Amino acid sequence: MAKRRRKYKDGSLCWDCKNAVPHGEHGCSxxxxxxxxxxxxxxxxxxxxxxxxxxxxxxxxxxxxxxxEKG
Incomplete structure (x- = not known):
């Protein structure tokens, strides 16, 4: 799945991202x-x-x- 940008008004986008917790092929810097x-x-x-x-x-x-990435 291609990575895409998404905007959030409240809180943090990371709360809905599957890269927020590193495991296997997922994670971010x-x-x-x-x-x-x-x-x-x-x-x-x-x-x-x-x-x-x-x-x-x-x-x-x-x-x-x-x-x-939605997750």
Whole structure:
């Protein structure tokens, strides 16, 4: 299946992408190594992580991605 771009208004496009979790032939530069995908239309958002929510991590709300595949 050819990769295509898709726009999202709310949340992150990654939530509906089969490349969001790397396995077998699927994955993207973000899900595999936390490197932004070239060609993204994304907004950076730092989020609290860890059991005590005491650490900050770099994250993104992706609105458009060339590697999106419905999944």
């Amino acid at each position: 973000w899900s595999e190594s936390f490197e932004p995908v070239p060609g993204w239309d994304a907004r950076r958002k730092d989020v609290l992580t860890g059991a005590k929510k005491d650490r900050m991590a770099e994250s993104y709300f992706v609105h458009e991605c060339p590697e999106f």
